[in-house]
Amino acid sequence: MKVFWVSKRLGFGSAVTTWGHVEQLQALGITHVINLRHTKHGKKIREFESLWLPFRDDKKPRPNWFHRRALRFYQKAMRRPKSKVLCMCHYGISRSPSLTYFFLRMDGFSPAKAKSTVLKARKCARVVPAYERSGEDFRSLYNFKMLLIAKGKRNKS
Numbered sequence: 552m553k554v555f556w557v558s559k560r561l562g563f564g565s566a567v568t569t570w571g572h573v574e575q576l577q578a579l580g581i582t583h584v585i586n587l588r589h590t591k592h593g594k595k596i597r598e599f600e601s602l603w604l605p606f607r608d609d610k611k612p613r614p615n616w617f618h619r620r621a622l623r624f625y626q627k628a629m630r631r632p633k634s635k636v637l638c639m640c641h642y643g644i645s646r647s648p649s650l651t652y653f654f655l656r657m658d659g660f661s662p663a664k665a666k667s668t669v670l671k672a673r674k675c676a677r678v679v680p681a682y683e684r685s686g687e688d689f690r691s692l693y694n695f696k697m698l699l700i701a702k703g704k705r706n707k708s
Contacts, residue, residue, distance in 0.1 A: 554579060555643065555672040560635045563651040563672070565643035566591075573598050580635045583628040585621060587640040587647055599637075600628070608645050612685035615692070618653065622693070625654050648676035653686035657693075 552572040554562040562581075566588060567573060573595050576584075584599040586592050592603040602624040604617055628634045638654075640646035648669045655665035666678050 552576075553643070554581070554637060555648075555676070557651055557655060557668050557672050560629065561638075561651060561654060562635070563638040563643055563647035563669075563676075565647075566639060566641050567595050570595065576637065580633070581637045582631070582634040583624070583636045585624060585636065585638045585647075585650065587638065587650065606646065608640065610645075610679050610681050612681045612688075614685075615689050618686055618689035618693075621650060621653070622657060622689075625657075643673070644675060645677050645679050646682070648673065649679050649682035649686070652678045652683065653690075656686065656690055662687075 552565055552567060552569075552575060554564045554576070556562040567576065567584070576599070582600060584596055584601045586596050586601060586603045587606060589605045589607045592601070592605070596603070602620065604621060606613065606617070625636060628636050636654075638647040638650045652665050652669050655668055656662065660668065669676050669678060
């Protein structure tokens with residue numbers, strides 16, 4: 552089990568499968584885990600504040616609810632100054648780096664900078680095109696919704 556950090560508070564990696572992994576993550580200060588594994592969300596993961604989004608690594612686009620739940624969990628965690636979030640999947644090569652890319656994009660990184668940040672953390676990581684596209688589609692809808700909300704607040708003033 553290894554964590555690949557893209558910032559001081561956000562990382563991705565492979566599955567937590569032993570109590571030794573739990574201790575290792577706790578020693579790193581990990582407080583929140585997003586589990587993307589399709590089959591397992593056991594006691595070890597529940598030692599952390601966690602979100603289970605079980606999807607196979609099928610290289611197909613993710614639905615909007617997937618991104619909405621992941622973003623809500625991530626933003627809530629980031630409001631706590633000492634929290635650290637780990638995105639994990641089975642090997643830490645496709646699903647978790649792709650979700651980490653999505654979080655970097657939502658945090659304001661350009662597509663190129665987000666991708667290079669993920670790949671700098673782990674050279675064999677992949678931002679899967681279908682996962683990237685569905686995340687970008689969600690991001691566009693989310694930003695449009697936020698714009699409408701802000702405009703509505705201005706008009707009420």
